[in-house]
Amino acid sequence: MLNKVHPPRPDWYEEFYASVMNKTMKSYEAEGKAEKVLEIGIGTGPNLNYYANVTDIQVFGMDPNKKMEKYAQAAAVAAGLPLTKFKFVQAVGEAIPLGDASVDAVVGTLVLCSVKDVDMTLQEVKRVLKPGGIYLFVEHVAAKDGTSLKFWQSVLDPLQQIVADGCHLTRETGKNISEAGFSGVDLSMAFLSNASLISPHVYGMACK
Numbered sequence: 001m002l003n004k005v006h007p008p009r010p011d012w013y014e015e016f017y018a019s020v021m022n023k024t025m026k027s028y029e030a031e032g033k034a035e036k037v038l039e040i041g042i043g044t045g046p047n048l049n050y051y052a053n054v055t056d057i058q059v060f061g062m063d064p065n066k067k068m069e070k071y072a073q074a075a076a077v078a079a080g081l082p083l084t085k086f087k088f089v090q091a092v093g094e095a096i097p098l099g100d101a102s103v104d105a106v107v108g109t110l111v112l113c114s115v116k117d118v119d120m121t122l123q124e125v126k127r128v129l130k131p132g133g134i135y136l137f138v139e140h141v142a143a144k145d146g147t148s149l150k151f152w153q154s155v156l157d158p159l160q161q162i163v164a165d166g167c168h169l170t171r172e173t174g175k176n177i178s179e180a181g182f183s184g185v186d187l188s189m190a191f192l193s194n195a196s197l198i199s200p201h202v203y204g205m206a207c208k
């Protein structure tokens with residue numbers, strides 16, 4: 001099958017192509033490397049695993065809850081991300097204490113359910129992103145109108161806000177992201193079978 005799909009090339013040709021790839025791909029990969037990443041509402045840091053293998057990365061983990069800091073720092077160290085590359089910042093998404101166009105990427109998972117003002121947070125995300133920077137998101141959103149899930153989400157929303165520190169079950173966050181003025185938004189929807197009330201989810205990427 002190997003020879004059928006990929007007929008043998010001369011040895012010198014394969015060696016030449018491999019060495020060109022080895023040289024050129026390094027600079028190509030470096031172009032896409034995110035050096036400064038901000039995670040909004042980082043919580044205990046479950047996403048830190050995904051940053052640890054990026055060289056020259058600086059991660060700002062932002063959360064208003066200072067008690068998250070020790071867990072996020074421990075998660076960073078456990079993931080192999082030294083604390084010199086990880087800084088916990090106590091702040092809210094509505095007022096990010098970073099300069100305009102100062103980060104390459106912003107990450108937010110399950111956080112726009114909890115912020116006070118979704119649109120203000122998205123404007124702040126755009127402000128701190130460099131031109132061409134990306135915003136990666138996973139958010140749980142309201143179920144479709146008329147479904148029993150939407151009914152229970154509406155009934156339990158006030159209780160959820162109390163027990164889960166301001167988390168809303170009925171936000172249509174996908175709409176907010178699509179209408180926030182990013183130059184491009186790639187948004188998908190997913191239903192996680194074990195997520196019950198906090199379902200469905202929107203996930204994707206927006207570009208400044």
Ligand SMILES: C[S@@+](CC[C@H](N)C(=O)[O-])C[C@H]1O[C@@H](n2cnc3c(N)ncnc32)[C@H](O)[C@@H]1O
Pocket residue numbers: 040041042043044045046062063064065068091092093094108109110111114115116165166167
């Ligand atoms: C459901 S937790 C998600 C934590 C983490 N992102 C994760 O995926 O596990 C929501 C987080 O948002 C934080 N949060 C609440 N209000 C916020 C705000 N206004 N701005 C930024 N983060 C906020 C909470 O402290 C909490 O850590």
